[in-house]
Amino acid sequence: MQSGSSSETEKLTAIDDLSGMCLGLGQLARRASLELQDLSTAVKNRWLLACAKALRESTSEILAANALDVARAPEYGLTDAAIDRLIINEKRLEAICCSLESLAALPDPVGEILSGSTRPNGLQIQKVRVPIGVILFIYESRPNVTVDAAAIAIKSGNAIILRGGKEAFNSSQAFVGVMNRVAQQMGIPEGALQLVPTVDRSAVGELLKLSEWIDLVIPRGGESLVRRVVQEASMPVLKHYDGNCHVYVDRLADLDKALAIVVNAKTQRMGVCNAAESLIVHRDVAESFLPKLHQAMIPFGIEFRGDDLTKRILPDAVQATEEDWGREYLGPILSVRIVESLDQAIEHINRYGSRHTDAIVTNDIASARRFTVRVDSAAVMVNASTRFNDGGELGLGAEIGISTDKLHARGPCGLTELTTTKYIVFGDGQVREG
Amino acid sequence: MQSGSSSETEKLTAIDDLSGMCLGLGQLARRASLELQDLSTAVKNRWLLACAKALRESTSEILAANALDVARAPEYGLTDAAIDRLIINEKRLEAICCSLESLAALPDPVGEILSGSTRPNGLQIQKVRVPIGVILFIYESRPNVTVDAAAIAIKSGNAIILRGGKEAFNSSQAFVGVMNRVAQQMGIPEGALQLVPTVDRSAVGELLKLSEWIDLVIPRGGESLVRRVVQEASMPVLKHYDGNCHVYVDRLADLDKALAIVVNAKTQRMGVCNAAESLIVHRDVAESFLPKLHQAMIPFGIEFRGDDLTKRILPDAVQATEEDWGREYLGPILSVRIVESLDQAIEHINRYGSRHTDAIVTNDIASARRFTVRVDSAAVMVNASTRFNDGGELGLGAEIGISTDKLHARGPCGLTELTTTKYIVFGDGQVREG
Numbered sequence: 001m002q003s004g005s006s007s008e009t010e011k012l013t014a015i016d017d018l019s020g021m022c023l024g025l026g027q028l029a030r031r032a033s034l035e036l037q038d039l040s041t042a043v044k045n046r047w048l049l050a051c052a053k054a055l056r057e058s059t060s061e062i063l064a065a066n067a068l069d070v071a072r073a074p075e076y077g078l079t080d081a082a083i084d085r086l087i088i089n090e091k092r093l094e095a096i097c098c099s100l101e102s103l104a105a106l107p108d109p110v111g112e113i114l115s116g117s118t119r120p121n122g123l124q125i126q127k128v129r130v131p132i133g134v135i136l137f138i139y140e141s142r143p144n145v146t147v148d149a150a151a152i153a154i155k156s157g158n159a160i161i162l163r164g165g166k167e168a169f170n171s172s173q174a175f176v177g178v179m180n181r182v183a184q185q186m187g188i189p190e191g192a193l194q195l196v197p198t199v200d201r202s203a204v205g206e207l208l209k210l211s212e213w214i215d216l217v218i219p220r221g222g223e224s225l226v227r228r229v230v231q232e233a234s235m236p237v238l239k240h241y242d243g244n245c246h247v248y249v250d251r252l253a254d255l256d257k258a259l260a261i262v263v264n265a266k267t268q269r270m271g272v273c274n275a276a277e278s279l280i281v282h283r284d285v286a287e288s289f290l291p292k293l294h295q296a297m298i299p300f301g302i303e304f305r306g307d308d309l310t311k312r313i314l315p316d317a318v319q320a321t322e323e324d325w326g327r328e329y330l331g332p333i334l335s336v337r338i339v340e341s342l343d344q345a346i347e348h349i350n351r352y353g354s355r356h357t358d359a360i361v362t363n364d365i366a367s368a369r370r371f372t373v374r375v376d377s378a379a380v381m382v383n384a385s386t387r388f389n390d391g392g393e394l395g396l397g398a399e400i401g402i403s404t405d406k407l408h409a410r411g412p413c414g415l416t417e418l419t420t421t422k423y424i425v426f427g428d429g430q431v432r433e434g
Numbered sequence: 435m436q437s438g439s440s441s442e443t444e445k446l447t448a449i450d451d452l453s454g455m456c457l458g459l460g461q462l463a464r465r466a467s468l469e470l471q472d473l474s475t476a477v478k479n480r481w482l483l484a485c486a487k488a489l490r491e492s493t494s495e496i497l498a499a500n501a502l503d504v505a506r507a508p509e510y511g512l513t514d515a516a517i518d519r520l521i522i523n524e525k526r527l528e529a530i531c532c533s534l535e536s537l538a539a540l541p542d543p544v545g546e547i548l549s550g551s552t553r554p555n556g557l558q559i560q561k562v563r564v565p566i567g568v569i570l571f572i573y574e575s576r577p578n579v580t581v582d583a584a585a586i587a588i589k590s591g592n593a594i595i596l597r598g599g600k601e602a603f604n605s606s607q608a609f610v611g612v613m614n615r616v617a618q619q620m621g622i623p624e625g626a627l628q629l630v631p632t633v634d635r636s637a638v639g640e641l642l643k644l645s646e647w648i649d650l651v652i653p654r655g656g657e658s659l660v661r662r663v664v665q666e667a668s669m670p671v672l673k674h675y676d677g678n679c680h681v682y683v684d685r686l687a688d689l690d691k692a693l694a695i696v697v698n699a700k701t702q703r704m705g706v707c708n709a710a711e712s713l714i715v716h717r718d719v720a721e722s723f724l725p726k727l728h729q730a731m732i733p734f735g736i737e738f739r740g741d742d743l744t745k746r747i748l749p750d751a752v753q754a755t756e757e758d759w760g761r762e763y764l765g766p767i768l769s770v771r772i773v774e775s776l777d778q779a780i781e782h783i784n785r786y787g788s789r790h791t792d793a794i795v796t797n798d799i800a801s802a803r804r805f806t807v808r809v810d811s812a813a814v815m816v817n818a819s820t821r822f823n824d825g826g827e828l829g830l831g832a833e834i835g836i837s838t839d840k841l842h843a844r845g846p847c848g849l850t851e852l853t854t855t856k857y858i859v860f861g862d863g864q865v866r867e868g
Contacts, residue, residue: 034784038807117829123818125828132840133810215840236670236841257863264865350468372858373472376567384557384861393866394559394857395551406566406649406854407670408842420840423828424806427818429691431698432827 015198022206026213028191029134029159035189036157037131041108044155047186048104051151051179052097058178059093065174066143069167076167085142086168096144099398103151106397109416110157124426129419131157133215136207137400138163138229140221143171150179150193152400156418159192161207161214165221166199204229211235218413220401223328238413240378240404242328243273243356245386248345248371250362251282255289257383258361259296264385265359267300271330273402274357274389278325278335280345283309286338290314297334306336325352342367346374353377355404357389378404378411449632456640460647462625463568463593469623470591471565475542478589481620482538485585485613486531492612493527499608500577503601510601519576520602530578533832537585540831543850544591558860563853565591567649570641571834572597572663574655577605584613584627586834590852593626595641595648599655600633638663645669652847654835657762672847674812674838676762677707677790679820682779682805684796685716689723691817692795693730698819699793701734705764707836708791708823712759712769714779717743720772724748731768740770759786776801780808787811789838791823812838812845 015021055062066088073083088096112129119125135158137149146164153160164172176195183193196203208217211234218238219229226239247265249258265276281289290313294304304310304317305324311317317336324335325348339345349358359381360371372380379389391399391412399412409417449455489496500522507517522530546563553559569592571583580598587594598606610629617626630637642651645668652672653663660673681699683692699710715723724747728738738744738751739758745751751770758769759782773779783792793815794805802816813823825833825846833846843851 034808034810038804119827119829123822123827127845130807236839238841254863260863260865268866368860370472372856374468376468377856379857379859381859382861384859384864385866387866388557388859388861388864389857393553393557394859395553405670407672410854411561411857420844422806422811423813423823423845425813425815425818425822425828426802427816427822429688429694430818430822431694432702432819432821 015200018198018200018203019206021197022203022210023213025161025194025196026134026207026210029161029194030213032189032191033131033133033157033159036154036159036192037110039157039188041110043187044108044157045104047182047188048100048151048155050182050186051147052100054178054182055093055097055100055147055175058174059090061178062088062093062171062174063090065170068170069143073167078167082167086171088143088171092144096147099144099148100151103155103398106155106415108155109419114421121430122428123430126424126426127421128424129416130422132418132420134159134161134213135418136161136163136214136217136235138204138217138219138221138225140165140225143168143175145220146172146175146195147179148398149400150176152398152415153418154188154192156415158418159189159194161194161196163196163204163207169199205232208232209234218401236408238401238403238405238409238417240273240354240356240402242354243275243402244277244326244328244352244354245274245356245389246278246280246345246349246353246358247276247386248280248339248342248349248358248360249282249285249289250342250345250360250364250367251284252364252367253282253285253289253361254363254383255285255292258289259292261359261361261383261385262293263296263300265387266297266302266334267332268385268387270332272387273328274386275330276334276359276386277327277329278337278352280337280339280348281310282342282345283338283340286310287313290336301332303333304336305333307338309338310336328354342370346371350374350376355406356402357381357386359384359386378402449634452632452634452637453640455631456637456644457647459595459628459630460568460641460644463595463628464647466623466625467565467567467591467593470588470593470626471544473591473622475544477621478542478591479538481616481622482534482585482589484616484620485581486534488612488616489527489531489534489581489609492608493524495612496522496527496605496608497524499604502604503577507601512601516601520605522577522605526578530581533578533582534585537589537832540589540849542589543853548855555864556862557864560858560860561855562858563850564856566852566854568593568595568647569852570595570597570648570651570669572638572651572653572655572659574599574659577602577609579654580606580609580629581613582832583834584610586832586849587852588622588626590849592852593623593628595628595630597630597638597641603633639666642666643668652835670842672835672837672839672843672851674707674788674790674836676788677709677836678711678760678762678786678788679708679790680712680714680779680783680787680792681710681820682714682773682776682783682792682794683716683719683723684776684779684794684798684801685718686798686801687716687719687723687795688797688817689719689726692723693726695793695795695817695819696727697730697734699821700731700736700768701766702819702821704766706821707762708820709764710768710793710820711761711763712771712786714771714773714782715744716776716779717772717774720744721747724770735766737767738770739767741772743772744770762788776804780805784808784810790836791815791820793818793820812836 305320306317396414740751830848
């Protein structure tokens, strides 16, 4: 429980029967998911468009709720940058509404027939894309994520239970309130979209027990949140822990391109999972490349942590420890390793990386091929910044998170990744003989 | 450890450093998997065909090893039926070799480009099918499963660690020995196929800790084995627990077809996961259907366990308890429930079923549609026996198991289900702007 909360939050945290409340969320979501499986694309899209309209009309309501969160932010110890990310203004709200409209324009994955055949005995087999069912989404991010996640889940035919950060509780509540008012009018089943009505942390533990009612949990936030969820969840988890992303500058790299790519991958946005944390340079180009890079990084205040050879080339580099190779700094530090060969680079990445996003800069087609096949990551880039591993940049449209798991979905998770398949078999009385 | 084992098995169970041995298996498999990712389809297929040839040539070696297992079967308390399933004779070995040849003829899923695009900035995006990596397969089944699993895993580019039942240890060892001799000649990397070299049960626990080296575990066997694996595994698990499969005979069913389907689904092979365990009948047809079914089941000695109404129609039916609705009998018992409506049948199945395979018999297209959309199972059949949920029958070719999970793969798991995807992005120096 939070101390010093406003009466509104206090009321919401004071739930006597927390496990009963959570069970209720799960059961209602399961009932809704049954109806959602059969909801037409037209109804879902009308709901998305009506939500955009209603949110625009509710600007003052949303902004007032958000102001409550922002006012309490210092209590929660939020940094100025974090407070900035928490703020919703008219421009940001408009962006949220536009993203709903974009989502309405995306194809509905539900009902897609992935494959099919007619068997020799006349059975007709269809492998059909269907919603997963009930999704629990636990996140620490900006308030717009509340709207995005709700919209993606329902467009893909799933019921969703949202558990956002306490810092954005009032904002999330306002968003969900508007979207559910519209849902009622548009024939979206009750319980399709639910926000956990308390900031009490133990609600998460209760929800993670409900594998009978919740099919999938997606945690999105810091590594400790994700590890807690993986530890406690009784249902499957779609997640990534961290993003220790590498750029490898090959012996046959175009060094101008390499410079632009490394600078972009490291500095364009430092706090995100697809930012580069580690640079690997082939020995043959290290002496010409590293000083130029060092120079280019000065305006960004990047600290270099290198191996012995790097330190000889860049005297002010800090000595990298074994631990540095595995670190996701999420800030102005870059680890630097010099290698003798492409295979040594691949081995380093597979050993220390996060299986998230890794890039090679090279003009050599054989090296590019070997790197893309052998680096065991969700996304592998050739001559491009790691920052492109993102649903929008890869052309998927909206995403609810990025997976570094190998099972089910790998990379950005959009509408399709929130579906599963079902075999539907049509017969005419067939029985099995052999 | 087994008591009273032969010297051969004793030697193999007496491993001093069990956890070190298991780690070694995992590390060698991971190294092999790196090479396997890049192995051409031609090499993999040549290996499969050469294995078929070599196994035929090793008939006496295989049969001798199998004879050791069969001789010890009574020690392990195997029933006559189980001993029969354990036996390999020339005919069964020939069937195993033919299945290797069929697998060679199937398309290789690795390298398939599932989708792709060129983005406005010129980036070329490919979503490519790649092997999962290292698979641990734990099974209790007949010795032919050893060969099938090894072949499916390697054809889909994965390294596999096999942990078969102790009852078939010598047979499995002989199979793996031959397949690895061929592997060495054909350029399959060392460690692609490994059999856990001990029947010590604690090896399973050690292997399930190795999430760094093993990407996926597939348990196949009784529910208690599967539950143990799910409980202990640190890596994802692909599995089904049980198969409480239903046939629903609708108000508008063709009762002759219904009779044939229920008899087939229940009796064609009673000990398998896609056999029917539960019958649901619409009230309007119960009085005409159930006596005929009862009559048809007499030769198979099926016990009916029904609700009150069933007992009124079939006086010798046993009263079903709440527990019966959830049971997978795997034997000559059928639970019977009479319902007032299609929706009541759907609700019953979603509540008590295993999400495995459920069938409706109906001539009504609206009921068929509602049933297939709302029954939340891996496979849903219309006017066909539940026994058709099988890789071969659905046209997938070989399968390594059936999944009732919703994540990753649902239904029979063949070559494709042992793959994941990877985004490969080709650029020309692109960096991210926004």
